[in-house]
Amino acid sequence: MELNFINPRKNALVYLIKILSGSLILWFGLRALGMPEPYWAMISLIIVTEPDMTVAKANFRARLINTISGCIIACMSLVLFGATFHAMLIALTVAVLVAMLWQNYPSNWRLGPATVVILMSAAFAGGGLHQELHLALVRVGEVIAGSTVALLQTVVYIKALKWFQHEESPP
Numbered sequence: 001m002e003l004n005f006i007n008p009r010k011n012a013l014v015y016l017i018k019i020l021s022g023s024l025i026l027w028f029g030l031r032a033l034g035m036p037e038p039y040w041a042m043i044s045l046i047i048v049t050e051p052d053m054t055v056a057k058a059n060f061r062a063r064l065i066n067t068i069s070g071c072i073i074a075c076m077s078l079v080l081f082g083a084t085f086h087a088m089l090i091a092l093t094v095a096v097l098v099a100m101l102w103q104n105y106p107s108n109w110r111l112g113p114a115t116v117v118i119l120m121s122a123a124f125a126g127g128g129l130h131q132e133l134h135l136a137l138v139r140v141g142e143v144i145a146g147s148t149v150a151l152l153q154t155v156v157y158i159k160a161l162k163w164f165q166h167e168e169s170p171p
Contacts, residue, residue, distance in 0.1 A: 014051045018153045022049065025149055030142070040139050044146030047111075049153070056154040060147045062106030067143040070095055070115025071136045074123075077116075078132055083123035091116045115139075 022045040030038035044063055050056040073095045081087035095116045099109035119139065123132040 011051050014157065015049060018049050018051075018150070018157065019046055022146075022149045022153055026146055030145060035138070035142065038142055038145070040142035041146035041149075044143045045150045048147045048150035050150075051154065051157055053154050053158060056151055058106075060151050062108050063111065063143060063147050065106055066099075066109065066111035067115050067140055069098055070112040071119065071140050073098065073112075074116045074119035075133055075136050077120065078123055078129060082129075083120065083132065085124075088117065088120035091120055 023042050026038050026041040026045060030041055035041075044067075047063055048056060048059040050059060073091050077087045077091035077094070081090060092113050095113040099105050099112050119132070119136050122135060
């Protein structure tokens, strides 16, 4: 039986190594710093990871903009309207409008509204406004950590690639 439909894409091994090593760094590093479940950091790592620096920087920028935008909108909605389904719909509407009306907003704009839904739905469990605002700031920190690890891995990958190419070139 041949598996002709299975054909690894270019850089498949690079993605695999970067995502696995970055996940280990984030999981154990952030847990050592007191963050018990650094899932958002790992998600950000996956979203930002690229072998090309230009693409990695664009992903980093987009991830930060969308997460910060979604967090600000969700926090404002929590403060103004509380943790209700209607407040989430208002925040979701605002997040989509911000993404659609803001000039040069990143193309993967859906991360902003998704952030709003994740943070607002977490608030439904209760715990109070202070706890939910703290959670939003922790999420932003996780996104920054995960995105930064992905960007740093790209820097290391490019330097290693240049070093290996230099080593292989004849004198």
